[in-house]
Amino acid sequence: MNFDWRQIFNFYQRLSPRERTLLVAAGVAVFCIGLYSFIWQPLADGRVLLARQIGSKEKQLENIQLMREKYLELLRQFEASQAVLEKADEKFSLFPHIESTVSQVLGGRDKILSMNPQSKIIGGAYREESVELKLTGISLKELVDMLYQIEKGPHPLRVTRLQVKKRYRDPHTFDVTATVSMLKKAEA
DSSP states (O other): OOOOHHHHHHHHHHSOHHHHHHHHHHHHHHHHHHHIIIIIHHHHHHHHHHHHHHHHHHHHHHHHHHHHHHHHHHHHHHHHHHHHHHHSOTTOOHHHHHHHHHHHHHTSSTTEEEEEEEEEEETTTEEEEEEEEEEEEEEHHHHHHHHHHHHTSSSOOEEEEEEEEEOSSOTTEEEEEEEEEEEEEOOO
16 A cells, blocks of 8 residues: 555645645644654653752762761771770779779779779670779869879770769769770680
8 A cells, every 4th residue: 555645735735725724734733742742841851850860869979978988987986996906905904093093183092982893795806894983072173183084094995974963062072973994805
């Protein structure tokens, strides 16, 4: 079956000028609607979708960069901690050190209510040694000096818990409960 353009041309020639104008206008309208529906609108929708996807990917990239910075900071902290653990003296004993430091800062043992040593294994590779201190009637200056001596001393010690209560009868002295900890490599 062959398509014959002459039949269409003959049909068009038989139409009145008004019908020809209407037919051309309808053809142009169908062409414009088709052009808009099948070419222009899909391109515009694709452009909007692409812009949204680009925005989403840029946010993901920002999040990845932030996570990378956090990771690198944590890695630096971990490596610094590892270096401190490598330098740690295995013969160092936490309890006597804390007892002597606190006694030296407070001017004796009379303000020490109790000192309780504790030890626990963390993750199989490390051992956390800690001493819980209960002190009574110490001044703010003594507390600050004691914390400074503990944390800034030659050994990698940290105050992991601190509770300070103001005394009812003497508001310039405090009762303190503190836990001082250090990490050591667990013995194999």
